[in-house]
Amino acid sequence: MKIIVPVKRVVDYNVKIRIKADQSGVELTNVKMSLNPFDEIAVEEAVRMKEKGLAKEVVVVTIGPAVAQDVLRTSMAIGADRGILITTPLPTDLGGLEPLSVAKLLKSIVLKEQPNLVIMGKQSIDDDSNQTGQMLAALLNWPQATFASKIDVNDSKTTATITREIDGGLDVVACALPAIVTTDLRLNTPRYASLPNIMKAKQKPLETIDSGSLGVDTSPRLKMVGLTDPPKRAGGIKVASVDELIAKLKTDAKVI
Amino acid sequence: MSILVIAEHTNTALRPSTLTTITAARKLGDDVVVLVAGKNVSAVADSLLASAGVQKVLVADSPAFEHHLPENMAGFIAEFAKSFTHILAPATAFGKNLLPRVSALIDSQMLSDVTDILGPDTFKRPVYAGNAIATFQSTDAIKVMTIRTTAFDPVTTTEGSTDKNASLEHIDASGIAPAPHTQFLSSELTTSARPELTAAPVVVSGGRGVGSAENFALIEHLADKLGAAVGASRAAVDAGYAPNDCQVGQTGKIVAPSLYIAVGISGAIQHLAGMKDSKVIVAINKDPDAPIFQVADYGLVADLFDAVPEMTGKL
Ligand SMILES: Cc1cc2nc3c(=O)[nH]c(=O)nc-3n(C[C@H](O)[C@H](O)[C@H](O)COP(=O)(O)OP(=O)(O)OC[C@H]3O[C@@H](n4cnc5c(N)ncnc54)[C@H](O)[C@@H]3O)c2cc1C
Numbered sequence: 001m002k003i004i005v006p007v008k009r010v011v012d013y014n015v016k017i018r019i020k021a022d023q024s025g026v027e028l029t030n031v032k033m034s035l036n037p038f039d040e041i042a043v044e045e046a047v048r049m050k051e052k053g054l055a056k057e058v059v060v061v062t063i064g065p066a067v068a069q070d071v072l073r074t075s076m077a078i079g080a081d082r083g084i085l086i087t088t089p090l091p092t093d094l095g096g097l098e099p100l101s102v103a104k105l106l107k108s109i110v111l112k113e114q115p116n117l118v119i120m121g122k123q124s125i126d127d128d129s130n131q132t133g134q135m136l137a138a139l140l141n142w143p144q145a146t147f148a149s150k151i152d153v154n155d156s157k158t159t160a161t162i163t164r165e166i167d168g169g170l171d172v173v174a175c176a177l178p179a180i181v182t183t184d185l186r187l188n189t190p191r192y193a194s195l196p197n198i199m200k201a202k203q204k205p206l207e208t209i210d211s212g213s214l215g216v217d218t219s220p221r222l223k224m225v226g227l228t229d230p231p232k233r234a235g236g237i238k239v240a241s242v243d244e245l246i247a248k249l250k251t252d253a254k255v256i
Numbered sequence: 257m258s259i260l261v262i263a264e265h266t267n268t269a270l271r272p273s274t275l276t277t278i279t280a281a282r283k284l285g286d287d288v289v290v291l292v293a294g295k296n297v298s299a300v301a302d303s304l305l306a307s308a309g310v311q312k313v314l315v316a317d318s319p320a321f322e323h324h325l326p327e328n329m330a331g332f333i334a335e336f337a338k339s340f341t342h343i344l345a346p347a348t349a350f351g352k353n354l355l356p357r358v359s360a361l362i363d364s365q366m367l368s369d370v371t372d373i374l375g376p377d378t379f380k381r382p383v384y385a386g387n388a389i390a391t392f393q394s395t396d397a398i399k400v401m402t403i404r405t406t407a408f409d410p411v412t413t414t415e416g417s418t419d420k421n422a423s424l425e426h427i428d429a430s431g432i433a434p435a436p437h438t439q440f441l442s443s444e445l446t447t448s449a450r451p452e453l454t455a456a457p458v459v460v461s462g463g464r465g466v467g468s469a470e471n472f473a474l475i476e477h478l479a480d481k482l483g484a485a486v487g488a489s490r491a492a493v494d495a496g497y498a499p500n501d502c503q504v505g506q507t508g509k510i511v512a513p514s515l516y517i518a519v520g521i522s523g524a525i526q527h528l529a530g531m532k533d534s535k536v537i538v539a540i541n542k543d544p545d546a547p548i549f550q551v552a553d554y555g556l557v558a559d560l561f562d563a564v565p566e567m568t569g570k571l
Contacts, residue, residue: 013526017384026384038507094383094390099356100365123507127383129368134326134356143327143438146353149500161441165500166349167454167509169445173325176437185490185507186500221365226391230382233532236553242566245538245556253536253553255458255515256482256571 001055001157001177003046004115006106007039007075008092009068010126023227025094026126035071038121040078041183044190045151046119047079054153055117057081061109063102064092069206076201077193083204084109088211088218093126095224103135104216110140115178116157122147122182133182143175147184153177257285257376260337262345262354263292265300267322272455273346275307275410280403281344282309282411283373289314289340290422293329293429295322305420307413313422318429323443324350326357327435334361336427337398341376347402347510348454359400366400367392369510371407385506385529405454406512406533446499453485453502458515461487461504461531464495465520465541465560472497474564475519481571487511487531489521505530520560523548540564 011017011026012034018027035043049055060075062068063086072083086105090096110118123130137144145151145162149170152161157177164171165184175181193201211218239245249256259281264271274290281288288309292301293316301315320328337343337358345351347369359366372380377394379401453459460482462475472492479486488498490505504511506529516534521527523539523546531537532551539552542559549555556563 011384016525017387019388026388098365100360100363103360125385125506128385128506129366130352131356131359131366131368134353135360137326138330138357138360143435144353144357145438147349166443167501169443169499169501171323171443172441174439174441179437186494221396222367222392222394224390225378225393227383228389228391230386230389230532233537233551233553236537236549236551236555238549238555238557242556242558242563242570245554246567246570248554249515249536249538253515255536 001116001153002057002059002113003049003055003117003119004059004061004110004113005039005042005046005075005080006061006118006120006132007043007071008036008062008121008124009033009064009071010036010093010124013037013125019227019229025091025227035074036121036124038123038183040190041185041187042119042121043075043078043080044188045183048188049153050079054157059084059113059115061086061106063088063097063105063211072206073201074193076204077198078191079197081204083206085206085208086211086214087208090218094227096220097218098220098222099129099131100135100221101216101218102132103139105211105214105218106136107139108214108216110136117153117160117177118180120180120182122184133180137180143179145173145175145179146182148181149184149186151181151187257342258287258289258340259284259342259344260340261288261290262333262343262351263290263300263304264346264348264350265292265294265297267294267297268299270300270303272410273348273405275413276405276408277344277346277403278307278310278411279408280370280373281342284342284376287311291316291333293321293332294324295319301424303413305422305424307422308411310422313424314427315424316427316429318432320432320434321429323440324354325435325438325440326354327438328432329354330357330361332429332432333358337362341398343398343400345402347404351402355400355402362398362400364396364398364400365394366402367394368402369404370401371404385525386532387525404510406510446501450479451483451485453487454509454511456485457513458482458484459487459511459513460484460517460519461489461521462492462497462519463489463521464491466492466497469497474560478517478564478568481568489527518548519564521548522546523551
C-alpha cells in the first residue's frame with residue numbers, strides 16, 4: 001500500500017500573529033513557521049501504518065515557496081520515505097493559493113502516484129478553511145472520511161474503517177480504498193523526530209515540480225479586500241471572592 | 257438572487273443551526289429556498305414551512321440520504337445548485353463535511369465560517385484562529401459558504417401556526433443510488449439532559465486544571481445548578497475528562513453564550529477562538545497570570561477545588 005500525505009508550512013501555532021499595516025496579509029518575515037499540526041498527525045499515522053507493515057511507502061507532498069521543503073524534511077524525519085515540493089509564487093495562507101487550487105494540484109499528483117490512501121490534516125491553522133480533503137475526494141470521486149480519530153485498514157488493504165469526530169459524538173464509516181481521510185486532533189500524538197532520523201531525512205529523495213507545469217489554473221477566485229484585528233474585548237475586573245462573583249453576575253451583568 | 261440553504265437535521269428533527277443559516281440567507285435576498293435531504297423527512301420539512309422568510313422548502317427523500325454521506329449527497333446537490341446564486345450550509349460538522357465536496361463539483365471556491373455578509377459577493381470570515389478577520393470578494397458565479405452559527409440569530413418560526421409562508425415541493429430522489437465505496441456503520445451519540453453546547457445560554461467549561469474525569473463532576477454540578485451546557489478545553493478532552501464533542505475552540509465547537517465560565521483553563525489562543533464572542537466571560541484559575549484573565553470580564557484567582565463547590569453551593 002502506498003500512502004500520500006499532503007503537508008503545509010504554516011505560522012507556528014504558538015506565534016501571536018501580526019497583520020500588515022496595508023491589510024494585505026499577515027506578517028511572515030522572521031516568524032517561526034512549522035508543519036501544520038493536523039498534517040503532522042497525518043504523517044505520524046501514515047508512518048505508523050508503514051511500521052506495522054500495512055504500508056510500503058509514505059510520500060509527502062507540499063505546495064509553497066522553495067523554503068516549504070523544510071516541512072517535507074520534518075515529515076521525512078518522522079518517517080516518510082520521499083517528498084514532492086510543488087512550487088508556487090502565490091501566498092499559501094491568504095489571498096493566494098486557495099483550497100480548490102490545492103485540491104486540483106494534489107489531484108494531478110494522486111493520478112500520477114496512484115496511492116491507496118491519502119491522509120491529510122482536516123484544516124490548516126492559517127486560513128482555517130477545512131476544505132481541501134473533501135474537495136480532493138470530490139475531484140477524484142473517491143470516498144472521504146473527515147475528522148478521523150481512528151483509522152483501521154483491514155489486512156487485505158481493501159477497506160478502511162474510520163471513526164469520525166462529529167458534533168454529537170462519533171460516527172463510524174467504512175471506505176473502500178482508495179480513499180481520502182482527514183485527521184482530527186485525537187488520532188495520535190506525533191513523535192519527536194530523533195537526531196539520527198533528522199540527519200537521515202536530509203538524504204531522502206525530494207523532487208521539485210513547478211506548479212505551472214501541472215496544467216492547473218490556480219488564479220484566485222476570492223479577492224481579499226481587507227484584513228483586520230478582531231474586535232477587542234473591554235478589560236474586565238478581578239473579584240476577590242465567590243460571593244463577590246455571584247453578586248456581580250446577578251446585579252451588574254444580570255446573566256444569572 | 258436565489259439562495260439555497262441545505263438544512264441540517266436528524267431525519268426527525270431540524271437542527272437549530274439551520275435556523276441561523278436561514279437568517280444569513282435572508283441578508284442576501286428574499287428568494288430563500290431550503291433543501292431537506294434525508295430519509296422520511298416530511299416532519300422536518302413541515303417544521304420549516306412557517307419560518308419567516310422561507311419561500312420554498314424542497315424535500316428530497318431517499319434512503320441514500322439517511323446518514324448525510326457527502327458521497328451520496330454532493331452530486332445530487334451540485335446538479336440543481338446551478339439554478340441558484342448562493343449555496344449555504346451551517347458551519348457544523350455536517351456542513352463542513354458536505355459543502356466543500358459540493359463546491360468542488362461545481363468548481364466554486366467556497367468560503368468557510370462566514371460571520372458577516374456585506375453584499376451579494378462580499379463576506380467576512382475569521383482566519384488564524386480568529387486572530388484576524390478577512391473580508392473576501394468572490395468572483396465565482398455560484399457562491400458557496402458555510403455560516404458560523406453564533407454570528408447570526410435563529411430565524412423565527414411560528415410554532416403550530418397555520419400561517420405557512422413557504423410552499424412545499426418534492427424532488428424525485430428515488431433514482432439516487434448509494435455510492436458503492438462508502439458505508440455508514442454506526443454512530444455513538446452522547447446523550448445528555450443538558451442543553452446543547454452551541455445553543456446554551458450558559459456554558460461551564462473545565463480544563464486540564466480539573467485534574468481527572470472524576471473531578472469533572474465539579475464542573476457538571478455547577479453547570480446543572482445554572483442550567484448550563486458543559487464544555488472543555490482540548491487538554492481536558494485529550495486527557496479523557498470529557499467527551500470529544502465538548503471541546504470548545506479553533507478546532508472544536510464555537511460558542512457565544514450569555515455567560516461562559518472557564519474553570520482551570522489557561523486561555524490558549526486556540527481555546528479563545530471558540531468562546532471569546534461570549535457576552536460575559538468568567539475565569540476561575542489559580543494562576544493570576546493565566547492569559548484567560550485578559551478576556552475575562554470577571555476573574556477569580558482561586559483554587560477551583562474550593563471555589564467551584566462553594567459557588568455551586570451558594571447559587
Ligand atoms: C492545532 C491545534 C488545535 C487546537 N485546538 C484547540 C481547541 O479547539 N480547543 C482548545 O481548548 N485547545 C486547542 N488546542 C490546544 C491549546 O493550544 C491548549 O493546549 C489547550 O487549550 C490547553 O488546555 P487547558 O487550558 O485546559 O490546559 P493548560 O494550558 O494546561 O491550563 C490549565 C490551567 O489550569 C490552571 N489550574 C491548574 N490547577 C488548578 C486549580 N486547582 N485551580 C484553578 N486553576 C488551576 C492552571 O493555572 C492553568 O492555567 C489546540 C492546539 C493545536 C496545536
